[in-house]
Amino acid sequence: MGLAKRIIPCLDVDQGRVVKGVQFEDIRDAGDPVEVSRRYNQEGADEITFLDITASHENRATTYETVSRMASEVFIPLTVGGGVRNTDNIRDLLLAGADKVSINTAAVFEPEFVKKAADKFGSQCIVVAIDAKQVEPGRWEIFTHGGRKPTGLDAVEWAMRMVSYGAGEILLTSMDRDGTRDGFDLGLTRSVADAVTVPVIASGGVGNLDHLVDGVVEGHAEAVLAASIFHFAQYTIGEAKEAMANAGIEVRL
């Protein structure tokens, strides 16, 4: 037995509340992030990801405060992302109690920022989040601004470049699938996971437990991330782990 594949519930947080939109619209309230993360912790989540989806300037203080409260009672790794633009943001999040910080748009506009961040804080805490959409069969490109703005960057090449700059992990979201519950984009996941040396977290589209299994078996992901199937109590983390274990995937039970 070796390293377990991870199940990571994701909290999309808007102004201090957990929300989940279908393709970034139709936002439903799913509760207080500290309470929700406590529940996931008890259910056996392997990590928690916290995405600050508003990430406005005024909102930063609320985020630091929430992260700090989560880190005081949840003794599993915590990744925080959303609006991370400079090394001060990273330092503040790490000091608030984040274990890893996820960089998304800022990496696209200033790739060297990832290098700077990894040199300063270590690759182990730098996650690069990649939002990709299929543009033709077998080719995906990076999109920013919640999937609205194309960049022309090839997702696989971009992931490899980010790893060479020091990213310790890739959080890969299919913007075509996000919120659809149709399952991960397995072609995308596998293309990136097979191309990079660091762990890839598959994200976007989970609607049932088979999708989680597919992400690992077909997509070659080291970890699978989901939001709404856990928030609205469709499944517990325990059920998700059982489904993975039944499919022969090594998990922490």
Added chain:
Amino acid sequence: MTQTVAVIDYGSGNLHSVAKAVEHAGPCRVLVTSDANTIESADRVVLPGVGAMGDCMQGLQDRGLDSVVFNVIQEKPLMGVCVGMQILTEFGEESSGVNALGVFPGQITQFSKSMKGPEGNALKVPHMGWNEVHQRSHPIWAGIDDRTRFYFVHSYRYADANEDCVVGTCDYGAPFAAALSKPNVFAVQFHPEKSHDAGIHLYRNFLTWDGTC
């Protein structure tokens, strides 16, 4: 009287989680400090560490705390965590080479980037996530099942799993040391403060450990 636990603060990132986890583990007063007197007068000491080994050694030396570590382990239990374990060895091959404290023999080397798993799959580096720790007889494992999973995140490791000081091993491509010990020193490569109930249990055992192996 409630015992005090000093968590050594030498500029190595966030110590909030370590402090909170130790407090959570049992009755004690946790002091996050870089003050030599406070550290030496505490009942127990935790030496954390994240990031690069060289930066951690530098941070410790800049504050004159390297000698404090040696004073502490003459008298009372110290627990090293992650890079806090690595700097207790002799040397790290990270960057251009790092001379470390030498409390334990041996050195820290990088995981190979071409390791294969049991099914021939490429193993990712960093080694990140929950892996099984195979225990060797040591009082600090009391009440924790052999092969319990703990949370690891690292790209360098103590590869010589056969050394006498190794009291726990983990397998990633090949066995490596998950835990090292000698009288008054217990050090782990994983993060107990991120390892849920098992990690808290380990800190609880550290709080009552008499320093014997």
